[in-house]
Amino acid sequence: MKRVITFGTFDVFHIGHVNILKRARSLGTELIVGVSSDALNYSKKERYPIYCQEDRVEIISSLKFVDHVFIEESLELKLDYIKKYNADLLVMGNDWEGRFDWVKNECEVLYLPRTPSISTTEIIEIVRRAQ
Structure with a gap:
């Protein structure tokens, strides 16, 4: 049995997700999927997600x-989450390349390649410009 863990905001859910x-x-x-809390997302991106954390958890679930x-x-609790869920493999998008190598012990x-030409940030910007 191999347990895989990954993390993300998963806001404005799309094919890349x-x-x-x-x-x-x-x-x-x-x-096993860790969905970033609203507060964590704000600290990373200086904006709250479009969908609240409860809705994003429901979508992923x-x-x-x-x-x-x-x-x-x-983000600093990655190792704690890995241990808590007995994960064998951490998978992240390659936009995080090298950032979590410290958990390799x-x-x-x-780090997997992202789906080309799609991102939540781009989708949000397109919608904002269309208004």
């Missing part, structure tokens, strides 16, 4: 290839 979660799940027998979802409160780390 589906792709990375499906690829992460294909690397193990169980997929509804996916058939996701086994468990929890709220991520802090506890589990394997893999």
